[in-house]
Amino acid sequence: MKRAEKSTVEQSGDLRGSLQAAAGICFIVCGTMSFASKSILVKWAYEQGAAPEAVLLYRQLIAAPMFWGIFMIYRSKPKPKHKDVIKACTAGLLCFFLSPLFDFIGLHYVSAIVERMLVMSYPIFVLILSALLNRKRMPIRHLGAVFLVGGGLFLAVGGWDLHAVKANMTGAVLIILSAIFYAVYLVVSGRLVHEIGSIRMNAYGLSAASLAIAVYTAIQAAGEQPVNLFSYDAQMYGLFIIIAVATTVVPFIFMLEGIKRIGAERGALISIAGPVITIFLGVLFLNERLSLVQWLGCFLVLFVISLLEYRKRKR
Numbered sequence: 001m002k003r004a005e006k007s008t009v010e011q012s013g014d015l016r017g018s019l020q021a022a023a024g025i026c027f028i029v030c031g032t033m034s035f036a037s038k039s040i041l042v043k044w045a046y047e048q049g050a051a052p053e054a055v056l057l058y059r060q061l062i063a064a065p066m067f068w069g070i071f072m073i074y075r076s077k078p079k080p081k082h083k084d085v086i087k088a089c090t091a092g093l094l095c096f097f098l099s100p101l102f103d104f105i106g107l108h109y110v111s112a113i114v115e116r117m118l119v120m121s122y123p124i125f126v127l128i129l130s131a132l133l134n135r136k137r138m139p140i141r142h143l144g145a146v147f148l149v150g151g152g153l154f155l156a157v158g159g160w161d162l163h164a165v166k167a168n169m170t171g172a173v174l175i176i177l178s179a180i181f182y183a184v185y186l187v188v189s190g191r192l193v194h195e196i197g198s199i200r201m202n203a204y205g206l207s208a209a210s211l212a213i214a215v216y217t218a219i220q221a222a223g224e225q226p227v228n229l230f231s232y233d234a235q236m237y238g239l240f241i242i243i244a245v246a247t248t249v250v251p252f253i254f255m256l257e258g259i260k261r262i263g264a265e266r267g268a269l270i271s272i273a274g275p276v277i278t279i280f281l282g283v284l285f286l287n288e289r290l291s292l293v294q295w296l297g298c299f300l301v302l303f304v305i306s307l308l309e310y311r312k313r314k315r
Contacts, residue, residue: 024261092205155297
């Protein structure tokens with residue numbers, strides 16, 4: 001009798017664990033799809049006449065208070081020190097102001113598919129920065145990855161097609177700068193995120209970035225080419241809300257809940273599918289077309305970065 005009861009309890013535990021894992025995978029997949037749709041929706045906003053600075057400003061202003069709401073729900077760590085708040089705000093300027101500013105402006109010049117591949121190169125810059133800061137030689141496999149990704153990026157922006165390279169060059173440079181800023185953020189914020197928590201760090205960072213983009217926009221408004229902020233129709237403002245909520249806040253919650261159920265390692269491996277989703281959405285909704293050389297470059301970048309992430313998570 002006791003054995004039967006024990007077996008029933010074990011089966012119940014196994015079922016509960018399986019359901020938790022299935023729910024975690026669903027959360028990660030939905031979060032990855034939401035993140036992947038960001039470039040598509042932003043590009044669509046551009047096609048409807050929105051300025052990159054306007055999209056970024058509304059995204060930050062809408063998302064920041066929502067992150068504070070998420071923090072109030074999930075908060076668990078004690079109040080951070082004043083110096084940690086300053087560090088979080090400074091890191092936020094890298095992650096939520098400089099990186100997306102260059103990314104959003106660069107996306108104005110290149111396709112969403114190419115943009116995603118360029119942004120995805122940030123792990124290479126993390127490797128380079130870490131080697132420089134630690135004053136260590138990079139392993140041969142990392143050097144090989146750097147050269148392969150560099151070659152892939154060259155092909156993705158057009159390769160030997162000078163016309164394509166010229167058309168993509170401005171956007172490519174801006175987006176690579178965006179990837180570098182994000183890599184710097186990851187390197188400098190590694191310890192801090194464990195001390196104050198990712199939710200609190202995002203809340204502080206987004207608040208600082210919102211103030212920075214507001215000041216940046218105000219400076220532009222005082223110049224010769226003011227940014228259009230208030231003359232869009234209701235549909236465009238609705239799109240701004242979708243970009244802020246569906247591709248910034250909601251995926252963060254999904255990823256958080258997914259990681260709680262299946263762990264960061266499995267979550268990171270599943271999220272590698274993000275660029276593939278962006279490629280699919282770009283072709284389906286934006287009718288984006290690349291040359292064969294560009295496709296080869298995109299898949300080379302995707303393969304090398306995915307392999308790096310897989311090896312890192314499997315250590």
